[in-house]
Amino acid sequence: MSTCKGGTPRGPPKHQNKVVWKPNAGVKKNETEVGSKQRPFPAITGVCPRCKQQIEWRRKYGKYKPLVEPGKCNDCGKRAVRQAHHTICIACSKNRNVCAKCCRPAETIVGSNVDAEEVERKELEEALKTMRERDRRTLLRTMQGGNGGLKKPNKKENDDEDTDSYDEEDSAREHGSGSEENEEENEDEEDAVEEEDVKKNE
Known part of the structure; x- marks a missing residue:
């Protein structure tokens, strides 16, 4: 008759396996x-x-x-x-x-989709065998994620374009601020001319 109480936690096993158990470890397997x-x-x-x-x-x-x-x-x-x-x-x-x-x-x-992928792979291999070397390399390059011979944008050119756009914006801002100053000066001159006319009339 069992003396252990039900529902009490026993904890981990006392002896831990240090080596992983391998099935048929001592049996020599046939290579065929x-x-x-x-x-x-x-x-x-x-x-x-x-x-x-x-x-x-x-x-x-x-x-x-x-x-x-x-x-x-x-x-x-x-x-x-x-x-x-x-x-x-x-x-x-x-x-x-x-x-x-x-x-x-x-x-x-x-x-x-393993069967469909295998059929597609075989068809691709057969097509590659009949293609020219140049076409084959181009196709493999595009399949591997290349751009298919397209010219990559130059970083320096992009940087120059960015700096040009920034220069244009800065110059536009400067010209815009200058035009505002000119308008204010013109208004001041007109006010002064009107005051002089009023004084002369008096």
């Missing part, structure tokens, strides 16, 4: 089987981020069992499931916009 360096696992696609983490954990700790032959889809019934731990095929998951493992609607599907 799936999961080795020569035959790595395929990319995880068509699942939500939570299911992706679960599959990665299974791969890390030796719980992942790759498929030998395509599995049966629970939605359409066809043998089109080609990735382990998936319950429906990629086509059904795309049509329903759900995760291929947990079948729950997900906003973000990991690697949903």
